[in-house]
Amino acid sequence: MDKNGTETFNSILEYISPELSKKLWKVPDYIKKNAEEIRLRKEKPLMIFGGGTEYFLMNEGSVSKKEKGALITTHEDLVRTFQLISRYSVYAFEEEMRSGFITLKGGHRVGIAGKTVYGIKGIESIRDISSLNMRIGREKKGISDNIMKFIIIPPDSIFNTLIVSPPQCGKTTLLRDMIRNISNGMKEYDFRGLKVGLVDERSEIGGVYNGVAQNDLGIRTDILDGCLKSDGITILIRAMSPQVVATDELGDYKDINAVHEALKAGVKLISTVHGKDIEDLLSKKSLSWIIEEKIFERIIFLDNSKGVGTVRDIVEGYSFNSVLNREKY
Structure with a gap:
């Protein structure tokens, strides 16, 4: 049982490039517990959102509410992460991508932004990925x-x-x-x-x-x-x-x-x-x-x-x- 919510956070790291996930593993548990989103934007700071607060990931794995010294997401980070999300088969997820997201095991969802490609029937795919929003699925039984x-x-x-x-x-x-x-x-x-x-x-x-x-x-x-x-x-x-x-x-x-x-x-x-x-x-x-x-x-x-x-x-x-x-x- 995921008693403090950290396991839920950690479970999504297998879909993030190894270079980034190694640092995300070091994020303090109190941040992991309430994290709702991990946002990767090309050539922008990696950010974690949760509990109404934004955090920047630092190079050594710590977090800060200030941007200075934040870890920058590279083009290679985005490419590697998207490969892991799509299991190296973009075509298998084209239908989902038309809606702008891919669903992962555990109920997590990844929002996708980039170059939108239109065809006869509307949106066909999203290419040249520029942003990935890892939305962490948290099931809370009993709240109702x-x-x-x-x-x-x-x-x-x-x-x-x-x-x-x-x-x-x-x-x-x-x-x-x-x-x-x-x-x-x-x-x-x-x-x-x-x-x-x-x-x-x-x-x-x-x-x-x-x-x-x-x-x-x-x-x-x-x-x-x-x-x-x-x-x-x-x-x-x-x-x-x-x-x-x-x-x-x-x-x-x-x-x-x-x-x-x-x-x-x-x-x-x-x-x-x-x-x-x-x-x-x-x-x-x-x-x-x-x-x-x-x-x-x-x-x-x-x-x-x-x-x-x-x-x-x-x-x-x-x-x-x-x-x-x-x-x-």
């Missing part, structure tokens, strides 16, 4: 346990739920754990597990690698990996008869139309969206539809005021009154 009582309707239903947060405030991590609880059931609440259909468009939730989810999403969850939400929701409803459909990051009108199709089929929904508060959501045209229509019966707001994934409030979708603070008082 205390809020599930606001989401489930025993014995066999849930409220349509929307998780709202700014970037990197833990909404995907929370969604993942909520899916696990909904899928497995919760005896303490006399709640039976439900069939969950997950549309994992960005491969962030399940972290599917070679057809196997690297994260625990429960025993009743079916995953459409790398599929557009607008397509995936319809496919799941037709093929897998889910009781709950889960997605990450609702955005355009196609996503919203797919949500309406799910509602027509009597399926419950759980999803996420970027935002700060109700006013922020209402200011976005596509999202204002579903907020004003009261589709989501529970809205969870996250921030990082007390650390990543802080549940700031849970409100009713009908009245926007807090159900979290109601219980506190």
